Amino acid sequence: MKKTFKSCAAALVLAAAAQGASAQIVIGQSADLSGLVSASVKEAILGSQLVIDQVNAQGGINGERIEVIRMDDGFDPKRSVENTRILIEDKKVVALLLNRGTPNALAVIPLLDKYGVPLVGPSTGAMALHQPVPKNIFNVRSTYQREAEKAVQHLHTIGIQRIGVVQEQDSAFATDAMVGATRGFESAKMKPAVLVPADRRKPDYGTIVPPLTQANVQAVLWIASGTAVTEGVKALRAAGSAAQVITLSNNAAAGFIKELGTSSGGVIVTQVLPYERSFGHPLIKEAMALAKAKGQNELSPALLEGFVATKVLVEALRRTGPKPTRARLLATLNSFQYDVGGGLDVSYSPTDHTGIDYVDLSIVSEGRFKR
CATH class of the missing domain: 3.40.50.2300 (Response regulator)
Structure with a gap:
């Protein structure tokens, strides 16, 4: 078995x-x-x-x-x-x-x-x-800075212009990663379509998702951890958005995919080691x-x-x-x-x-x- x-x-x-x-x-x-x-x-x-x-x-x-x-x-x-x-x-x-x-x-x-x-x-x-x-x-x-910068660069390279960012608050991790994301936006001569704050422990998707859908984002860089991201992706899909979601390697786990369930397809995750397959x-x-x-x-x-x-x-x-x-x-x-x-x-x-x-x-x- x-x-x-x-x-x-x-x-x-x-x-x-x-x-x-x-x-x-x-x-x-x-x-x-x-x-x-x-x-x-x-x-x-x-x-x-x-x-x-x-x-x-x-x-x-x-x-x-x-x-x-x-x-x-x-x-x-x-x-x-x-x-x-x-x-x-x-x-x-x-x-x-x-x-x-x-x-x-x-x-x-x-x-x-x-x-x-x-x-x-x-x-x-x-x-x-x-x-x-x-x-x-x-x-x-x-570093997270390199990951976030590469994430934005990738989205820009494939022609995505309207990129939303969800950033968890009161988080040294997210503040740090945002430095790299900002560098990526500056390099691409772009700005986030919308920047949405999220509570680290108890994110309120009723206030997080609407600004993303109202901005008609093509992609979302979700800077948060674990279930805060998986539940957010589900809420985004439930709101009818098909935006590409990209998150960082702190979510690079099989358990993350399992928690996403039917919302997992197409989610991009940055990685810090060679492909496990x-x-x-x-x-x-x-x-x-x-x-x-x-x-x-x-x-x-x-x-x-x-x-x-x-x-x-x-x-x-x-x-x-x-x-x-x-x-x-x-x-x-x-x-x-x-x-x-x-x-x-x-x-x-x-x-x-x-x-x-x-x-x-x-x-x-x-x-x-x-x-």
């Missing part, structure tokens, strides 16, 4: 907990396991755990097994801070991995700096995590082989992001040597270059913690992302 992302992710989280007693290297993760973006978070965990399980099955890193302690923050920055404090002070993690959300990542920086703990592969493309260079954050994926690509081939061994027959962009970020951390731990400390791991990461597969290089130095600089587009068709 074909396993779903949800069932596989749940099983792997339980498996990780079961391994804890014999673990010697402890990694922490605070992320949304129950709220707005939990679908994509769980897929990222699935990809991450593929790497962890493989390493542990081979005897660990330098003979030491890995345990990942995962804590649910419900996408709430305050909970992220408390979880991170517990992970650092009480659980004595050597590093943090794949924390989700721009405000969540920004909120924990003081704790990272206080204790000298590296955070590898935060699942956000916020420019604030790239420039100025935060000394304890090591990005793996490209490019089976000849060494990175995809490696991830697919490990997934199939677990009974999982498909990859998703979110799964791939978790897979790549964890490969980076594991390789850094391996190079750090036995009994890695936070300080030694940081030193390793600050002088690091690694091909994660197929020529995708991740490199860090004290003046550059960017990681992979890659952006592409995919379109949802027949219930999956296609490029």
